[in-house]
Amino acid sequence: MKKRLKRVYKKLYSIFGRQYWWPADSAFEVMVGAILTQSTSWANVEKAILNLKKHKALSSRRLRTISLSRLALLIRPAGYYNIKAARLKNFADFFHKQYKADISKMRSANTGILRQQLLSVNGIGPETADSILLYALDKPVFVVDAYTKRILSRHGFIKDNYGYSQVQDLFMKNLKRDAKLFNEYHALLVRLGKDYCKKNKVKCEVCPLGYDK
DNA sequence: CACCAGGCAAGTA
DNA sequence: TACTTGCATGGT
Numbered sequence: 298m299k300k301r302l303k304r305v306y307k308k309l310y311s312i313f314g315r316q317y318w319w320p321a322d323s324a325f326e327v328m329v330g331a332i333l334t335q336s337t338s339w340a341n342v343e344k345a346i347l348n349l350k351k352h353k354a355l356s357s358r359r360l361r362t363i364s365l366s367r368l369a370l371l372i373r374p375a376g377y378y379n380i381k382a383a384r385l386k387n388f389a390d391f392f393h394k395q396y397k398a399d400i401s402k403m404r405s406a407n408t409g410i411l412r413q414q415l416l417s418v419n420g421i422g423p424e425t426a427d428s429i430l431l432y433a434l435d436k437p438v439f440v441v442d443a444y445t446k447r448i449l450s451r452h453g454f455i456k457d458n459y460g461y462s463q464v465q466d467l468f469m470k471n472l473k474r475d476a477k478l479f480n481e482y483h484a485l486l487v488r489l490g491k492d493y494c495k496k497n498k499v500k501c502e503v504c505p506l507g508y509d510k
Numbered sequence: 511c512a513c514c515a516g517g518c519a520a521g522t523a
Numbered sequence: 524t525a526c527t528t529g530c531a532t533g534g535t
Binding site: 318319330331332334335337338339342376377384419420421423424425440442443444445483484486487490491495497498 | 513514515516517518519
Binding site for chain 3: 338344374375379380
């Protein structure tokens with residue numbers, strides 16, 4: 298499995314090259330984006346983030362003080378806006394109370410402890426927590442998403458009923474614990490998924506990885 | 511028109 | 524523990 302996973306990575310990298318994830322101006326913007334992109338296209342998230350920037354609302358202080366309804370209005374393009382507005386506030390409150398809204402304090406925390414703390418915030422699940430750890434804080438944690446499972450399942454690496462942590466373990470136990478590698482690998486899987494492995498538009502016959510299921 | 515996108519929590523059995 | 528459902532906009 299170690300060789301197979303590394304071979305897939307090299308293949309994807311040779312085809313698509315660097316993906317430059319996560320596109321953002323700051324670590325805080327990555328964290329906000331991680332919540333906004335829950336089951337939502339990145340193009341819509343970009344509109345929401347632009348609105349937050351235009352109204353100077355992209356800070357933990359502003360996210361805590363702005364009214365729920367006004368925040369919801371700003372992030373409307375990202376969908377699920379009422380729920381996500383509450384989730385952003387939950388996260389901003391946590392960030393302020395636990396880490397004094399200080400990214401460097403958060404970065405120096407123990408990864409396992411921090412992951413548990415993030416998961417305890419209502420609105421932050423495994424993928425969002427790991428996206429924050431990896432893409433905002435450079436922690437060597439592999440992010441699993443719907444594309445990851447779909448691609449691995451269709452290529453026979455896993456059964457389609459594997460859970461989040463099972464898929465995550467597959468990567469983390471068989472690859473060097475390297476944030477840069479995890480960063481690029483996950484981004485490449487999403488790239489492949491967008492181009493060739495959409496939910497109901499399977500293009501296995503032209504998938505660069507081949508089709509060996 | 512239908513389908514879905516870089517999920518999650520709450521409810522049900 | 525293991526499903527099911529609500530949440531919602533904007534692009535294809």
